[in-house]
Amino acid sequence: MQIEKPLIINATEPEKLKPILPKPVILSTPVTGWNGFYFAYHRQLNHKIPETCPDQHISAICIEGFQANMKINKQWQHKSYAASDVAIFPAHQISPAVEFEQELGFIILCLEPEFVHRAAYESVDADNVEIIQQLQSHDPLIQQIGLALKRELEISIIDSRLYAESAANMLAVHLLKRYSTRKLIIKEYTGGLPKYKLKEVLTYINDNLEANLSLAEISAIAQMSPHYFASLFKQSTKIAPHQYVTKCRIDKAKHLLAKRELSILQVSHLVGFQSQSHFAKVFRKYVGITPQAFRANF
Known part of the structure; x- marks a missing residue:
């Protein structure tokens, strides 16, 4: 029996995501020219996502609470998410399959691994740090970053690059401080x-x-x-x-x-x-x- 391989997903190739995200994206940043940071806001209805392996570090932010089935260790598990929950899917790590039971809105923040390295290279050897996957986490800072970016980009995407990049750098440092494989202390100057x-x-x-x-x-x-x-x-x-x-x-x-x-x-x-x-x-x-x-x- 042929074993299905995880689907490789890349934020710079949004057209290839249509099979798992069929409804058009509502709001997104350009896939080039923003130094390795990508934002997208979706609303999807009863969609299914197979096992995936992202090329970027992905932070997913719920807009409202929802129910989903998630395949963890080959077993389907029912999970409930609150509007304040986030999930973190590190680059080049397998993320579980998910079946959503209702229409939901969610924000996706994607950081290239190189972006994370650039964000704090004086403070930590980010090349040797691995981000830990979080299938469900309560993280008000990530939620705040995502919602603030959504509000800013709804006003104007083309004039918001500097604001967005500043927020993305804050996110990168936060991921290193809170979700890395070893406890990191980011130097304060x-x-x-x-x-x-x-x-x-x-x-x-x-x-x-x-x-x-x-x-x-x-x-x-x-x-x-x-x-x-x-x-x-x-x-x-x-x-x-x-x-x-x-x-x-x-x-x-x-x-x-x-x-x-x-x-x-x-x-x-x-x-x-x-x-x-x-x-x-x-x-x-x-x-x-x-x-x-x-x-x-x-």
Whole structure:
């Protein structure tokens, strides 16, 4: 008798997942250009998933409670999941077959193994650390990361890369700290960035506000891992890198709007927003009025 092999799944090949996830994905990030992090939000109905072996580390977050049958050690077991439950399926490890009994919504967060290594390479030898599979775990932080990303990406995917990458780095470090095969202590650094490195980073950010900046790109200027850099940057500036970039973009937008030489669409593009509607929402959040109302005062 031929033994069925686990289905290899890869977040960069979503078309190949249609047999097990037949309904179209509702919300997802691009499969390229995001430095090894992928987000997807699904709603599926009574679907079945065979044994799988993912190429990425997968964190699955329930949107609501549900019932499922799971094949563990060749035996089917009935399991109940609460809305706050998460499951973690490490890369290159076999995940059990599952039969879902109802329609459900769930968030999938996928990290390339290399992404996890980059996130904290000063703190731990991530190449020699194995993530432990979790079929059911109560983890408020992972749930919070997933739901926050969903809210952000629903507003604008194209303008949310830096925010998403920052959240993904937090997830990577959390997986290493809580779910690795050996107890890890991620080093905490204090004192902020050296002044010369902070100056280099701030100059780079302000010179490239129109670009789709990433945390990996900015941290590379300081020659640090994203986790290490983000921690020290916040100590130096009192805000996270993605918040600082947004603040700089809004400050520049105010200057350009006051000059009245460019259209609001042109201004939004020059400060790094590809979506004018998203630019207007962020501008109003920071300034208290819309770009149109701000310009009308000049």
